[in-house]
Amino acid sequence: MGIVKRLLWAAVACGAAISLGAIATSRGEQINSMWLVIAAALSYMLGYRFYAKFIATKVMMLNDERATPAERMENGHDYVITNKWIVFGQHFAAIAGPGPLVGPVLAAQFGFLPGTLWIIIGAVFGGAVQDFVILFASMRRDGKSLGQIAREEVGKVGGIVALVTVLLIMIILLAVVSLVVVNALAGSPWGTFTIAATMPIAVLMGLYLRYWRPGRVLEISVIGFLLVLASVFGGQWISTSSLAPMFTMSAMALAIWIIVYGFFASALPVWLLLAPRGYLSTFVKLGVIVLLAVGILLVRPELQMPAFTRFIDGTGPVFAGKVFPFCFITIACGAVSGFHSLISSGTTPKMLSKETHATPVGYGCMMLESFVAIMAMIAACVLDPGVYFAINAPGGVVGKTAETAVATISGWGFPVTAEQMAALAHSVGEATLFSRTGGAPSFAVGMAHIFAKGGGGDVVLGFWYHFAIMFEALFILTILDSGTRVGRFMLQDLLGQVWKPLGRTGWMPGIIGFSAAIVGAWGYFLVQGVRDPLGGVNSLWPLFGIANQLLAGIALSVATTIILKMHGAKFMWITCGPLLWLVVVTFSAGWQKIFSPIPALGFLAQANQLQAGLDAGKVAGAAVAQTQAVIFNARLDAGICGLFMVLVAVVLIDSLRIWLGILQGTRERNSMESPFVLSRLSGEEA
């Protein structure tokens, strides 16, 4: 490296240190959001330039002379040599869902600092490393899945446990993201109309593509996008017309609609609804992320949220639990997400034309997702803290009326008035914004504020708020029906090993039965979340976060096994470090969620408290059955959390056994890499 480059990188390092120092030491005064943007961007540059390069050259020894699966096994379908930026775009579209938007918004209850530091440090040393190493491992093994790699490198138990864990996580994920949609749309005719309108629009797109103008995907996507924009405008008119009551639904009614929708959407032909909406949602997602980045850079808003709030002590209203470990499981996507390992060992490794492309795709995409999480954190923290808590705190914590809510929140030291909330709700076209839990409404308010400041002022707040809600709901619904389909395939894959006909994915009774089973499973947790007096997000999001991070634990232990087989103990720390951190975080969070004596935090304590109330005769009438259901659900959540921990402990112990064998020399380092084949593309630009 020349002297000029050295000086430049030294300047980048100084810039990162200064900006991280500025956000870490700010107390009591407002800081500009640009500090977060600069700190994140410079840290990612350093991570990518030095840490990723070190891993690529010294640990993985990426070699462009070696043919990738896309070259060796090209079949024009899934194994396809593809330009690296196109693989980058596709990989990013697959990894970035609602997680990096919702998690940081919820974690903002601790203040902007803990979440921001975790997003930056977690991504550079944990999440990006996991995605990168698993992508590399899969690329060197013909594009095999994480489960297959785990089975070959760790053992049969690891493979089966990975499959079961993924299925369980999927069910919790689908429940929690549908709860986000339910909470965002409950009592909102504007939002409900907009989302309802996306369904006939998607069907129209499907028919257009199938029969009227086959293959014109970009053309119909533009038409679909214009129709969706029209529905966002039209929603405002609907909300003040005589049709408003038809689209004003309770949370339970919406939950039932979403469950029914989920069943039909996953059983209908893909071309009719799922695929056209998938295209639309991908384009809208990428467009909004770019728009938000431009908006933040243009407006450069001040953060209203302090660096730390009093709720780092675990008494937070959004979700219970101290900043350690709960900040680190609340923000999964954006820092470390186990789910990414499934994508890094899915289609992506089958498309890379050169081994070195794994660096921008595996490591670089995670940097970009982490940046999306930073933007979500900014969107949440530009709100007045009082407004943030009024939107995100459930009625069961702050009280059901506006007066009790503002009194409680102002009493915490975050002043807010009923008039302020009424004016805000009016300006975004909602009846109320109190207790709109789940993260989506507060993200939408923050994003609408940023866009409105960029041009248009308060007049356009309502449009941007509902545009943001539409954007989030659109891709959550896409995840819902595609997730239900994938869940059905996984269940059939598992049960097909017991009885072959159950594994046939084209068998109609199987499609209906297994779709119903998967929808029933996530639908059960969704209804549980709607009924939860503390707001379902309080119980379901941590459960999802724990599960997701435990999956990251499985991926990182597989990655450690592979590195150990390649180099011995020399580079183990690269994946072992984040693995150790995640084990400590997830197991302590899981333990607290099950056994904490605080009812707002521990599932069993909540069940015991409610049971004691029942036994003492404090609950009467119709509330008895409801309380019994909440008690059962709290115990079920405890059981599921415990099951996740046991499953992952099994994989960890199995891995540990192999690591010890290798380190003691009693086990061979038999890596399952595919043999070297000379690439014909090594000299070419791609």
Added chain:
Amino acid sequence: MRGMVRGVVRGAVRGVLRGVKRRVGGILAGILELLREIADENAYARHLAEHGAAHSGAEWRKFSDERFRQKYQQVKCC
């Protein structure tokens, strides 16, 4: 002298503008290519080339059925 300076400046500005135009054009072309890839239009073009087939409704349906079957067997992240 002034005319010469003006000419040099104009030439330099034109050169920079040409470079910017080329670069912006390249970026826009790259974005369009990415959108076509995400929209599966490039994959369809590859399918037609590979099978020596011409575009038709039936061919698109054949391609998209297989494409969607594969695509929606993959998980999407949260």
